[in-house]
Amino acid sequence: MSIRNGEELLNKQKEVNEKIRSYTCRVLVCSGTGCIASGAQKIYEEMKVLCRDVDGVKVEMQKDIPHTGVIKTGCQGLCELGPLMRIEPYGYQYVHVQPQDCKEIVERTVLEGKPVERLFYREKDTVCPHPEDIPFLNLQTRVVLENCGKIDAESIDEYIAVGGYQALAKALESMTPDDVIQEVTKSGLRGRGGAGFPAGKKWSQVARQAEKIRYVVCNGDEGDPGAFMDGSVMEGDPYKMIEGMTIAAYAVGAEEGYIYVRAEYPLSVKRLRMAIEQAENYGFLGDNILGTGINFHLHINRGAGAFVCGEGSALTASIEGNRGMPRVKPPRTVEKGLWGKPTVLNNVETYANVPKIILQGADWFRTIGTEGSPGTKTFSLTGAIENTGLIEVPMGTTLRHIIYDIGGGLKKGAAFKGVQIGGPSGGCLIMDQLDVPLDFDSVKKLDAIMGSGGLVVMDENTCMVEVARFFMNFTQRESCGKCVPCREGTKRMLEILERIVDGKGEMSDLDQLEELANMVQSMALCGLGKSAPLPIISTLHRFRDEYEEHIRDKKCRAKVCTALRQFHINQEFCIGCGKCARNCPAGAISGLIKHPHHIDNTLCIKCGACKDNCNFDAIYVEA
Amino acid sequence: MLDQSYYNKADEIIAHYGRKAASLIPIMQDIQAEYRYLPGELLTYVAKEIGVKEAKAYSVATFYENFSFEPKGKYVIKVCDGTACHVRKSQPVKEALMKELGLTNKKHTTDDMLFTVETVSCLGACGLAPTLTVNDEVHPKMTEEKAIELLNRLRGESV
Numbered sequence: 001m002s003i004r005n006g007e008e009l010l011n012k013q014k015e016v017n018e019k020i021r022s023y024t025c026r027v028l029v030c031s032g033t034g035c036i037a038s039g040a041q042k043i044y045e046e047m048k049v050l051c052r053d054v055d056g057v058k059v060e061m062q063k064d065i066p067h068t069g070v071i072k073t074g075c076q077g078l079c080e081l082g083p084l085m086r087i088e089p090y091g092y093q094y095v096h097v098q099p100q101d102c103k104e105i106v107e108r109t110v111l112e113g114k115p116v117e118r119l120f121y122r123e124k125d126t127v128c129p130h131p132e133d134i135p136f137l138n139l140q141t142r143v144v145l146e147n148c149g150k151i152d153a154e155s156i157d158e159y160i161a162v163g164g165y166q167a168l169a170k171a172l173e174s175m176t177p178d179d180v181i182q183e184v185t186k187s188g189l190r191g192r193g194g195a196g197f198p199a200g201k202k203w204s205q206v207a208r209q210a211e212k213i214r215y216v217v218c219n220g221d222e223g224d225p226g227a228f229m230d231g232s233v234m235e236g237d238p239y240k241m242i243e244g245m246t247i248a249a250y251a252v253g254a255e256e257g258y259i260y261v262r263a264e265y266p267l268s269v270k271r272l273r274m275a276i277e278q279a280e281n282y283g284f285l286g287d288n289i290l291g292t293g294i295n296f297h298l299h300i301n302r303g304a305g306a307f308v309c310g311e312g313s314a315l316t317a318s319i320e321g322n323r324g325m326p327r328v329k330p331p332r333t334v335e336k337g338l339w340g341k342p343t344v345l346n347n348v349e350t351y352a353n354v355p356k357i358i359l360q361g362a363d364w365f366r367t368i369g370t371e372g373s374p375g376t377k378t379f380s381l382t383g384a385i386e387n388t389g390l391i392e393v394p395m396g397t398t399l400r401h402i403i404y405d406i407g408g409g410l411k412k413g414a415a416f417k418g419v420q421i422g423g424p425s426g427g428c429l430i431m432d433q434l435d436v437p438l439d440f441d442s443v444k445k446l447d448a449i450m451g452s453g454g455l456v457v458m459d460e461n462t463c464m465v466e467v468a469r470f471f472m473n474f475t476q477r478e479s480c481g482k483c484v485p486c487r488e489g490t491k492r493m494l495e496i497l498e499r500i501v502d503g504k505g506e507m508s509d510l511d512q513l514e515e516l517a518n519m520v521q522s523m524a525l526c527g528l529g530k531s532a533p534l535p536i537i538s539t540l541h542r543f544r545d546e547y548e549e550h551i552r553d554k555k556c557r558a559k560v561c562t563a564l565r566q567f568h569i570n571q572e573f574c575i576g577c578g579k580c581a582r583n584c585p586a587g588a589i590s591g592l593i594k595h596p597h598h599i600d601n602t603l604c605i606k607c608g609a610c611k612d613n614c615n616f617d618a619i620y621v622e623a
Numbered sequence: 624m625l626d627q628s629y630y631n632k633a634d635e636i637i638a639h640y641g642r643k644a645a646s647l648i649p650i651m652q653d654i655q656a657e658y659r660y661l662p663g664e665l666l667t668y669v670a671k672e673i674g675v676k677e678a679k680a681y682s683v684a685t686f687y688e689n690f691s692f693e694p695k696g697k698y699v700i701k702v703c704d705g706t707a708c709h710v711r712k713s714q715p716v717k718e719a720l721m722k723e724l725g726l727t728n729k730k731h732t733t734d735d736m737l738f739t740v741e742t743v744s745c746l747g748a749c750g751l752a753p754t755l756t757v758n759d760e761v762h763p764k765m766t767e768e769k770a771i772e773l774l775n776r777l778r779g780e781s782v
Contacts, residue, residue: 034750037761079750225705228747263652263689264746266759304648304687307744321647321675323686382707382749389750420706456706470709474744480686 002283004291006169009160016161025110026088027051030149032235033228033267034079034389039099043083046102051110078136079389081121086131086149093131094119123408136387139406141368143376144352145392148236153271156278159239165284167355171247172292180251180358181207187362188374189354193219193310193347194422194451195527196373196440199354202344205334206252209342216249216257216296217338219315219347223262223307224423225474227454229378230348232390234261234268237352238275242298244351246285247358249296252344257296260315262303272300307478311526312337312345314480325480326526347452349378369395373439377450383419383457384411396437399429403457414459418542422451424471425531427538428464447538449531463560464543465550468535469497475532486529489520493536501561505551514540559621565606566622571596573618580610580619625664632657633665633672642673647683651690659695696732696739698777702755702765705745713753717742719767723774737781738774 003009029044078084081095092115108114121128128134151158171180185200206214222230233241245257261268276298279285287295301319308314309324316338318324337343353375357365366374373395382388386408399419410416418428427448436442443450476490496513499505517533524530549555556564574596581589581597588604591597611619636653640646650669655661670680684690702717720740724733732739748754751763
């Protein structure tokens with residue numbers, strides 16, 4: 001079973017490709033988290049039954065039913081349109097597939113090669129039969145996600161078929177560990193976890209430590225609310241990042257590695273476990289990898305619901321079985337990381353970039369992206385946008401291109417207000433900044449960070465003060481409590497924001513908020529605390545008028561902040577039935593029967609009971 | 624006093640991960656997966672078995688949000704309040720569930736031990752916001768009405 005060298009790997013690739021070509025038709029059911037939630041599992045089972053391809057069940061292959069492989073792929077990228085299905089070799093892309101559609105798909109497409117047109121994706125009047133016709137997909141550049149949605153996420157053979165593990169074979173057979181580090185350094189690959197530290201530099205720092213026991217650790221603790229890129233990579237193509245980690249282990253001389261996956265990603269854990277087991281069987285992991293005498297053992301650790309564990313020293317503490325609290329640096333993780341040994345710690349997307357850099361070279365990698373930030377970046381595009389989903393674009397792409405061309409613009413044509421980049425550690429960018437090329441350095445100049453890549457688009461119905469409160473509530477809850485600036489500072493900032501959205505803020509609160517934000521940013525111990533004030537700083541900077549409106553005019557223009565809503569009675573519609581007055585728990589409504597009523601907004605507690613119960617739609621809300 | 628079967632199960636899990644300090648978190652995770660909570664007596668037992676001080680084991684267990692010393696309901700509903708879900712109005716969904724079940728911010732589990740309602744930061748299914756999970760199964764594009772419907776279906780299933 002074991003593959004002992006590069007030549008055997010090529011033979012295996014040939015063999016698998018022949019097998020794949022022997023299928024007359026392949027049905028690819030998307031089984032990313034999104035599509036599974038939309039019912040992809042049922043579609044898969046249904047197709048398997050209909051195609052007589054049920055494991056362990058003997059069904060006579062009918063003469064006129066072609067041999068069909070039904071496989072489960074990772075994310076195909078259009079999560080909102082799930083369940084998704086792609087049929088090869090015709091290349092049809094079906095969206096919103098329902099169990100009752102399966103029979104027709106088998107009869108028309110599988111048997112006759114004809115499309116089921118009603119299942120095609122439509123954008124306005126354009127019908128898109130193939131994935132490459134869909135703007136959302138064809139405007140992307142897929143390097144990290146190249147196999148996602150195309151290969152069976154649970155079969156290493158399919159990964160080998162598309163050239164998997166050839167980078168590892170090349171590294172082990174024709175490069176020294178130093179060559180590998182040189183190539184990665186030359187490529188300019190920067191850590192995709194947020195800060196953008198050059199990966200090659202990190203590796204070389206670990207490689208030159210005197211201590212010989214080293215570790216390679218992968219940060220899959222993607223905790224930013226609104227980000228699911230790494231989860232999609234682990235689910236859709238776990239092999240690629242594992243190959244990347246193995247190459248890193250060879251480069252720095254590590255024999256043990258750990259993948260730290262957040263608890264909320266059970267599917268990622270399952271797929272990674274399968275991938276590791278399969279890789280061990282083929283001799284890509286474990287002892288004597290590809291017959292070279294190199295050893296690398298890979299383990300999985302599940303997170304337990306602490307956002308701070310995405311921070312390097314907290315993550316290693318958690319693997320060691322401790323409370324996940326960051327420590328003072330230096331010494332840095334490259335010197336004293338896991339169990340006090342030199343440790344390479346990169347995130348999922350960073351490792352997933354490595355195999356292609358080794359295989360196609362640093363110069364190729366540098367042709368994508370910008371001078372300072374080569375390569376691509378994955379983003380999860382969510383919020384008030386037409387096409388939500390997972391995207392990958394070259395570094396340096398503008399937000400305008402991402403939101404309007406790929407994302408299809410705002411939902412229901414609403415007006416764009418802002419986009420939160422980098423989650424609770426990032427900032428909010430506005431209209432004027434839509435043309436800034438997105439790369440590590442330019443985003444930083446705008447009081448934001450690239451972060452791991454969450455993009456949440458917000459329209460006029462979003463209250464920016466409430467958004468700042470939302471993020472502060474998150475970081476305050478996730479603060480580990482070790483350092484005072486973060487523990488106390490986030491709490492005080494949250495209190496101020498809660499006051500403002502409650503209509504009880506004062507103008508002096510804004511100065512205090514700014515002062516606290518700057519203090520926490522400069523004094524907190526770790527990245528969580530240092531970046532926690534960014535949402536406040538950027539919204540205060542760009543939406544100060546909204547803060548002031550909340551405080552001075554007691555007004556929320558997005559009509560989101562409950563306490564600031566004002567209920568009024570339309571004097572023309574009100575027939576004076578008195579129902580609202582009877583329902584009002586605060587006794588704020590008065591009027592004579594059969595005459596229009598009035599609401600006293602000084603007594604009103606904004607519960608909305610009047611509006612919910614009015615039979616004549618006479619009550620309306622004003623911001 | 625816990626039934627002996629709990630200790631037997633714990634022994635099995637300890638044997639799987641090995642008697643070392645680094646096994647503490649995975650062992651607690653498996654125990655919790657088995658019983659839907661972490662019985663305090665069992666944690667004391669595990670600490671002794673793997674050579675970790677009891678105080679240390681408790682400090683670790685209380686640090687991570689996933690561990691609960693309180694028994695949870697048969698159906699653990701986690702309402703996602705990640706950014707995407709929040710922007711697409713996940714809070715009204717949670718409030719509707721809590722109101723229907725008579726739960727408060729202090730009380731997360733119903734008296735009949737059928738339902739526990741919690742908030743989770745992000746489930747990674749942002750394209751389908753707002754979402755919630757019932758025992759790790761993701762339910763997409765929730766509304767207040769759909770959430771109540773879901774409760775009624777689960778109540779029906781458990782009869």
